[in-house]
Amino acid sequence: MARISLRVNNQTRVVEADPQTPLLYVLRDDLELHGPRFGCGLGQCGACTVIMDGKAVRSCSVAVSAAQNAKITTLEGLGTLEHPHPLQTAFIEEQAAQCAYCMNGMILVAKVLLDKNAHPSEDEIKEALNGNLCRCGSHLRVIRAVKRAAGEPVSA
Amino acid sequence: MDSNMKMTTDANMEAKTEANMTAKTISRRQVLKGTGALVVAFNLFDPLSHVMAQVAPGALNDEPQAGALDSWIAIGRDGKVTVFTSKVDLGTGIETALSQIVAEELDVPFKAIKMEVGDTTKTVDQGVTAGSRTIERAGPQLRQAAAATRQQLLKMASAKLAVPIEQLTVTDGVVSVMGNGKKVSYGSLVAGRPFNVQIPATGVGWDLKVAPDAHVKSPNDYKIVGTSVPRVDLPTKFTASFVYTQDVRVPGMLHGRVVRPATVNSKPASVDEESVKDIPGIVKIVREGSFVGVVAQTEWAAIQAAKALKVTWTTPETKLPANSDAVYDYLLKTKSFAQRPVVNRGNADAAISQAVKSYEATFRWPFQMHGMMAPSCAVADVQGNKATVYAPSQGPFDTRKRVATLLGVPEDKVQVIYREAAGCYGRLGTDDAAEDAVVMSRAVGKPVRVQWMREDEHGWEPKGPAQLLTVRAAVDASGNVVAWDFLDRSFPWTESGGQPLIASRQVGIKGEGQGALNGTGGGGDTYTFENQRIVAAAIPWVKPDPTPLRTSPLRAPGDLARVFASESFMDELAAAANADPLAFRLQYAVKNQRAVDCLNAVGKLANWQARPAPAPAASGNIAKGRGIAVSARSTTVVAATAEVEVDRSNGEVTVKKVAVAHDCGLIINPDGLKNQIEGNVIQGTSRALMEEVKFDASGIHSLDWASYPILRYEKIPSVDIVLIDRKDMPALGGGEPSIGPIPAAIANAIFDATGARLREAPFTPERVLAAMRSATTSTRA
Numbered sequence: 030m031a032r033i034s035l036r037v038n039n040q041t042r043v044v045e046a047d048p049q050t051p052l053l054y055v056l057r058d059d060l061e062l063h064g065p066r067f068g069c070g071l072g073q074c075g076a077c078t079v080i081m082d083g084k085a086v087r088s089c090s091v092a093v094s095a096a097q098n099a100k101i102t103t104l105e106g107l108g109t110l111e112h113p114h115p116l117q118t119a120f121i122e123e124q125a126a127q128c129a130y131c132m133n134g135m136i137l138v139a140k141v142l143l144d145k146n147a148h149p150s151e152d153e154i155k156e157a158l159n160g161n162l163c164r165c166g167s168h169l170r171v172i173r174a175v176k177r178a179a180g181e182p183v184s185a
Numbered sequence: 186m187d188s189n190m191k192m193t194t195d196a197n198m199e200a201k202t203e204a205n206m207t208a209k210t211i212s213r214r215q216v217l218k219g220t221g222a223l224v225v226a227f228n229l230f231d232p233l234s235h236v237m238a239q240v241a242p243g244a245l246n247d248e249p250q251a252g253a254l255d256s257w258i259a260i261g262r263d264g265k266v267t268v269f270t271s272k273v274d275l276g277t278g279i280e281t282a283l284s285q286i287v288a289e290e291l292d293v294p295f296k297a298i299k300m301e302v303g304d305t306t307k308t309v310d311q312g313v314t315a316g317s318r319t320i321e322r323a324g325p326q327l328r329q330a331a332a333a334t335r336q337q338l339l340k341m342a343s344a345k346l347a348v349p350i351e352q353l354t355v356t357d358g359v360v361s362v363m364g365n366g367k368k369v370s371y372g373s374l375v376a377g378r379p380f381n382v383q384i385p386a387t388g389v390g391w392d393l394k395v396a397p398d399a400h401v402k403s404p405n406d407y408k409i410v411g412t413s414v415p416r417v418d419l420p421t422k423f424t425a426s427f428v429y430t431q432d433v434r435v436p437g438m439l440h441g442r443v444v445r446p447a448t449v450n451s452k453p454a455s456v457d458e459e460s461v462k463d464i465p466g467i468v469k470i471v472r473e474g475s476f477v478g479v480v481a482q483t484e485w486a487a488i489q490a491a492k493a494l495k496v497t498w499t500t501p502e503t504k505l506p507a508n509s510d511a512v513y514d515y516l517l518k519t520k521s522f523a524q525r526p527v528v529n530r531g532n533a534d535a536a537i538s539q540a541v542k543s544y545e546a547t548f549r550w551p552f553q554m555h556g557m558m559a560p561s562c563a564v565a566d567v568q569g570n571k572a573t574v575y576a577p578s579q580g581p582f583d584t585r586k587r588v589a590t591l592l593g594v595p596e597d598k599v600q601v602i603y604r605e606a607a608g609c610y611g612r613l614g615t616d617d618a619a620e621d622a623v624v625m626s627r628a629v630g631k632p633v634r635v636q637w638m639r640e641d642e643h644g645w646e647p648k649g650p651a652q653l654l655t656v657r658a659a660v661d662a663s664g665n666v667v668a669w670d671f672l673d674r675s676f677p678w679t680e681s682g683g684q685p686l687i688a689s690r691q692v693g694i695k696g697e698g699q700g701a702l703n704g705t706g707g708g709g710d711t712y713t714f715e716n717q718r719i720v721a722a723a724i725p726w727v728k729p730d731p732t733p734l735r736t737s738p739l740r741a742p743g744d745l746a747r748v749f750a751s752e753s754f755m756d757e758l759a760a761a762a763n764a765d766p767l768a769f770r771l772q773y774a775v776k777n778q779r780a781v782d783c784l785n786a787v788g789k790l791a792n793w794q795a796r797p798a799p800a801p802a803a804s805g806n807i808a809k810g811r812g813i814a815v816s817a818r819s820t821t822v823v824a825a826t827a828e829v830e831v832d833r834s835n836g837e838v839t840v841k842k843v844a845v846a847h848d849c850g851l852i853i854n855p856d857g858l859k860n861q862i863e864g865n866v867i868q869g870t871s872r873a874l875m876e877e878v879k880f881d882a883s884g885i886h887s888l889d890w891a892s893y894p895i896l897r898y899e900k901i902p903s904v905d906i907v908l909i910d911r912k913d914m915p916a917l918g919g920g921e922p923s924i925g926p927i928p929a930a931i932a933n934a935i936f937d938a939t940g941a942r943l944r945e946a947p948f949t950p951e952r953v954l955a956a957m958r959s960a961t962t963s964t965r966a
Contacts (some may be wrong), residue, residue, distance in 0.1 A: 030465070047465070050485040058440075058484055063432045064425035068558050069639040070488075073890040076558055104425040117423045124415060124856055127864055128276025129422035130558045130607035136423065155898040162890060164558050165276060165608040166867030168901045170860070 033093055037062075038106030048094035053077045055093045056103060064104030064133045068162075075134035075161035079103050085134075085141045104133045107140065116140055119178035120171075127165035134161045139175045148179050248597070251309045251386035251393055254337065255379045257330035258287070264358045264372035266293055268331075269301045271308040271581055272323040276608040277920050278416045278857040279319050285853055286324050286916075289409040290331035290401060292355040293371065303581045303603025312390030313580035313614055315738065317819060317918025320853060322391045324916050332399035333384045341374045404851055404912045411910070413856035418605075430577045430604040431636065433564045439468055440484040441625040441635040442491035444477040445645060447884055449690045450731040451498040453477050460495035470494065471628040474692035478621060480629050488638065504727045505734060507882050509651070513549050516653040516674045521722035522699050523677070527708060531716030533657075536668035540659030543668075544761070546754055549945040550652040550746030552878040554893055555739055559607035560642035565622035566632035570594045572623060577606030578616035583683070587616070588623050591689050610740035610868070615647050615680040620688035640888040645687065648878055649739025650676035650703050650726075654750035659716075664762050666773065668716040673747050675703040677723040679730040680737045690731075699725050700736070706818045707747030707925060709755070711780045712773035721747075733885045734878075740865075744818055744925035745872060749946060752814035752929035756798065756936060765795040766813050766933065779848050780815050782909060783824035786846035787813070790907045791826040798937040806834045810938025814929035818922035821849040825866075825923070827902070827930035831938045836950035836957065840870050840902040840931055845923055847906065850914035859906050862923045866904045869927025871896035875947050 031048045034041060037060060044059045051070070056062045056079065065088045068076030072090040079088045080102040108114035113121065116136055126132045135158060142149055142157040149157070154175050163171070177183045249256035249269065259267045268287050274280040284298040301307055311323050335355065342360040343350045352363050361368040384396040404410070421427040446453070452475045461467060461479070466486035471478040477496055481487035506512045537543050564575040565588075572592060578584040581601040589596040606613070622635040637645070652675040659668035677700030680686065685694040700723070708719040721743070726736065759769035767788050774780040787793075791811070800810055808831045815824040828842040843866045852858055875894055879886040887893035932943045941956035 046483075047485060050483075054484045057432075061434070062425065063427070063429070066429075066431060066559065067636060068560075069890060071639060071889055073639075074558060104423075108424060110420055110424045110426050113420070113424055117420075120423045121415070121420050124419060124860060126276075126419055126422060127278070127860060128558070128605070128608035129419065129427070130276075130429065132423060133425065155901070159898045162558065162895060162897070164556050164610075164868070164895065166864035166871075166896075167860070168867060168898055169863055169904060172898075172901075 031094070033097055035093070035096060035101060036099065037101045038103060044093070046093055048092060050093045051089050052079070052091045052093045052096045053088040056088060062103050062105055066130055066133055068131070073162070074131070075138065076131050078134035078137045078161070080137050080141060083141065083144070085138045104136060107136065116143070116174070116178045119174040123170050123174040123177060123183070125170035125174040126167050131161060131163045135163070135171050139178065143175070143179055148181065149175070151176070249307060249309050251395060252383050254330070254333060254382040254384050256309050257327070257395070258334045260371050260375045262372045262375070262377055264293070264297055264370055265299060266291065266297050267299050267301055268327065269308045270323065270327060271303055271305070271311045272319050273303040273314045273579065273581065273603045274418065274605060275314060275579065275613070276605065277861060278854070279314070280418065281414060281416045282320060282853045282857055283323065283327055284417065285409045285414055286328050287331045289407055290328050291335050293358040295409050295414055297358060305581050305585045305599070305601045309393070310390060310582040311393060313583060315579055315611060315614055317821065317920040317922060318391055319918070320916050321819065321918050324853070326393055326395045328401060329396040329399050330384070332401045333396035334380070336399055337380055337382050338371055338374055342369055345369055345374060410853050411851070411855070413854055416857065428604060429559070430562050430564070430575055430606045431559055433575045433604055433634070435564060435566060435632045438564065438632040438634055439480050439482060439629060440487040441478055441480045441622060441633040442487040443621050443635065443637065443641060444479065444491050444494055444496055445641060446475070446498040448501060448731040448733070449475070449687055450501045451475065453496050454499050455497045457495035461490040461493050464490045464493065469629050471625050473624055473628065476624055476688055476691035478625050480625050480633055501731070505732050505880060505882050505884065509551055509877070512651050513653050516651065516676070516724050519724045521674065522725045523702055523723040525702055525705050525721045527705050527710055527719040527721060528717050530714070530718070531668070533668045533670040533716045533718040536716035537657055537659040537670060540668065541662050543657060543659045544758065545655070545657045546757065546944060548654040548656070548746070548750035548753065550654070550749065551946060552648040552651045552734060553739060553872055553876045554643065554648060554878060554887070555610045555612035555646055556893065556895060557607045557609050557612055557642065557646070560637035560639055561618035562606060562634070562636040563616070563618040563622040564632060564634045565619065565626040567592065567623055567627040568630070570598050572599045574599065574601045574619050574623065575604050576601055576616050576619040577604060577609070577613050578619060579609065579614045583614070584616045584619050586683065587686065587689065588619060590685070590694060591620055591623055591692065592627070611738040611742065612646055615686055615737050617645070617686045617688070620686050624688045624692065643888045643893060644733050644885045645735070647678070647680040647735040647737035649742070650678070650736040652703070652743060652746040654746060656750055656754040658754065658758055660758070666714055666758055669709050669712070669714040669718070671708040671719040671751055673708060673721045673743065674724050675721065675743055676726045676736050677701055677703060678737045679726055679735050699723065704738070704743035707744045707751055707816050709751040711777050711815055711817050711822070713776045714773065734880065740868065741818055741921040741924045744816065744921070745869065745928050746946070748814060748816040748925045749928045749932060752816070752926060753932050753942065753944070756812070756933045757942065760798055760936070763797045766798055767793055768795055770813070770815060774815065779822040780817065780824070783822050783846040783848055784813070784815055786907050786909060787824040787826055787844050790846060790905055791844040793826065798933070799940040800937050806832055808833055808938040810934045810936065812930045812933025812935070812937055814926035814933060816922070816925040818925055819918060821847070821917045821919065821922040823847050823923045823926055825926040825930045827927070827934045829931060829934040829938055831935055831953060833939065833957065836952070836954035838874055838931070838935060838948055838953055839900060840874070842905070843870070843902045843927065843930070844905040845907070846909060847919070847923055848909040848911065849919045849922065850911050850917040852908055852910045853916050855908055858908060858919045861919050862906050863904050865921070865924035866927055867896060867901060869924040870902060870931065873928035873931045873946060873948055875949070877947050
């Protein structure tokens with residue numbers, strides 16, 4: 030066990046953990062965050078995505094020790110129910126989910142995309158999200174939500 | 186780990202409430218009595234405090250009774266309405282739709298409604314949430330309960346205001362006297378008291394009829410039903426404040442993981458606890474019967490230990506077939522144990538044997554996965570002879586029964602509390618993790634949270650059964666189809682009904698029976714032929730199934746295969762008749778006006794131009810085609826077209842566009858319905874093109890998303906939808922029906938593009954290439 034300091038959602042949090050613990054379990058079980066979700070533990074689905082130093086990463090596949098000193102943002106760090114981030118608002122307006130279990134990853138990958146490319150084409154949106162799986166089939170709504178957040182016209 | 190148990194954020198308020206609830210298993214009556222420390226707990230939880238304020242001690246029996254109005258609806262002093270239902274939201278938005286139905290009938294604002302969902306101590310058992318039956322069956326149950334509540338409120342207002350009911354009108358939960366300014370709100374009428382009113386209730390589960398004579402509104406007067414009210418759950422889901430089962434935390438909770446053998450019948454000959462002694466935080470290696478699991482202080486310790494634990498299993502014969510060919514051969518040669526005739530008209534055998542010309546084809550559908558994004562999860566707290574279980578079960582009462590059997594206690598000693606998980610598409614009728622959690626919690630005497638790993642879920646989820654389908658038809662001298670004979674040979678659902686699940690079987694509880702038929706819809710039942718036989722047959726599987734090829738209903742159970750076979754075959758008959766596929770279908774659907782309407786509507790939407798298939802050959806590698814299919818599930822009718830591109834050089838199929846015409850009677854929430862349809866199209870495309878469980882005699886080999894790929898953004902078709910709203914009809918289901926015709930429409934589009942007929946799903950590049958080769962070498966019938 031080791032004492033590990035993390036910077037999560039603009040707060041410094043100190044945890045006692047096995048340094049090899051995947052970041053996901055520390056975020057969920059020690060810091061009690063709900064945003065990153067366990068889907069596969071294999072880096073295949075994207076449900077556990079967090080933003081680390083500006084990049085979307087799979088928190089199931091990053092050791093907590095490797096996340097020290099990084100700037101970590103989870104879905105909680107984007108906005109709240111009362112003050113949602115424009116991306117979250119766009120997802121609500123497009124009703125872009127069914128179960129929404131995977132949407133943590135979709136929203137955070139879209140955030141990283143829009144930070145780099147404020148007006149992505151539909152193909153660029155698809156390419157950015159291609160590594161994130163959704164079983165309910167909400168893909169078309171997610172694409173519309175990302176377009177809406179980018180201020181693009183959205184056709185139903 | 187105690188510090189981890191402290192709840193510090195607002196987002197965990199609900200989890201905190203759950204923690205307090207878990208501390209004592211409580212009955213609804215206790216809640217309503219508002220006794221003891223639980224008052225504190227429930228004051229944190231807004232809607233229940235309304236309930237508590239309202240109901241007098243002893244108002245209800247422990248088990249909510251369908252015949253008591255108070256079992257269904259409670260109104261707080263502030264006018265907030267709590268609706269109690271055992272129907273659960275599986276991520277489809279059903280909670281929003283049911284709220285609309287109640288708000289409409291009760292004449293309250295939509296926002297006044299709060300649903301109390303799936304707690305076995307607070308709700309009447311309305312049957313499992315499955316089969317696209319919630320709107321169809323539970324909708325009327327809640328609608329009638331709301332209508333009865335409104336009548337009661339009017340009666341109370343009439344007494345209070347001293348005017349006849351006929352002079353009263355209700356707007357937004359306020360009763361007014363017509364012609365003068367007198368009014369009284371629902372909240373002040375109820376004034377914290379229970380209704381204490383009995384209502385007629387007969388039947389059980391899906392067939393429960395509640396207050397059937399309560400007067401309901403005309404659909405023409407609907408203001409909330411029929412509108413696209415936004416989902417109540419999505420804002421919290423997009424901001425991570427929603428509490429999934431996976432997020433439930435209770436004080437003192439430990440983490441469990443399962444260690445699975447090759448088959449349920451395998452026994453652990455030896456368990457080497459030394460193999461995990463270096464992993465800190467292990468609480469117990471749980472062994473009970475053949476069950477092996479690990480309980481640890483932290484999730485990571487449990488994961489590591491479950492992986493590292495050396496278990497030597499006995500290896501009974503697995504009975505897994507060697508490959509998929511062996512499965513289809515078994516289906517062909519094994520006698521069925523149940524046959525259900527769907528249609529039996531005239532004499533199909535005689536007509537076919539005497540026909541001028543007859544056709545026959547056989548189609549194959551593989552084992553497929555539900556593929557929940559979240560592996561199975563549950564939290565159980567077994568204390569003495571009582572248990573509290575948080576689970577994402579489609580049937581909380583079914584889970585209660587299984588857990589009670591497992592523990593050997595009466596059902597009322599078990600409280601199952603529903604919490605949503607990922608979309609499950611039928612997978613969580615078999616709520617395996619609840620049993621795992623119960624076994625492990627009992628072993629350690631503390632609450633245990635169990636979450637399966639991805640390989641557990643892919644390996645052990647009950648699969649959608651494989652099917653083998655044979656269709657025969659005969660035509661007369663004029664080319665008219667005069668006979669149709671359809672036989673679906675399918676494995677049953679081995680895990681359905683009251684069957685014990687994995688953990689129960691491992692501790693020695695025996696299942697019985699062969700399992701239930703894999704649905705019956707499709708197979709050509711939207712058409713009428715002079716001689717017509719459609720039969721669904723269940724072929725016995727190893728039972729109780731010890732292998733990981735256990736089976737259960739998978740979204741639109743059996744329909745994809747049956748519609749793939751029947752609608753592909755209709756397409757073959759149309760091609761043989763050199764007829765336009767849409768016109769050919771209309772000819773035989775003529776007695777089914779809703780199917781005719783859907784076919785015409787989808788043709789219009791897709792700008793369908795009449796011509797026979799296949800399309801005239803174009804040059805280049807990319808062949809384009811369009812296909813159509815129509816089907817009905819229960820009482821919902823759907824027609825779909827697909828536009829595809831086939832790369833002739835490698836057989837790769839891309840579905841570019843799908844159009845759907847959908848008739849599920851009266852529509853509750855158009856956007857919610859469209860959301861379901863889009864999802865069905867995408868999941869259906871994925872299952873048609875890519876999905877097949879890989880296995881051999883040694884076990885399942887599709888154990889992750891790399892070995893069981895599903896459709897990604899790069900291949901998502903666009904989807905156009907036309908909804909046919911029938912205000913003259915009851916509201917019917919929309920969760921599954923539109924997935925039924927998707928594979929068939931795609932297969933028919935591939936035929937249109939290439940002249941190649943696919944008879945086995947999924948339509949992989951190899952199969953498409955093989956079908957193209959076969960189409961160029963064979964003589965067309």
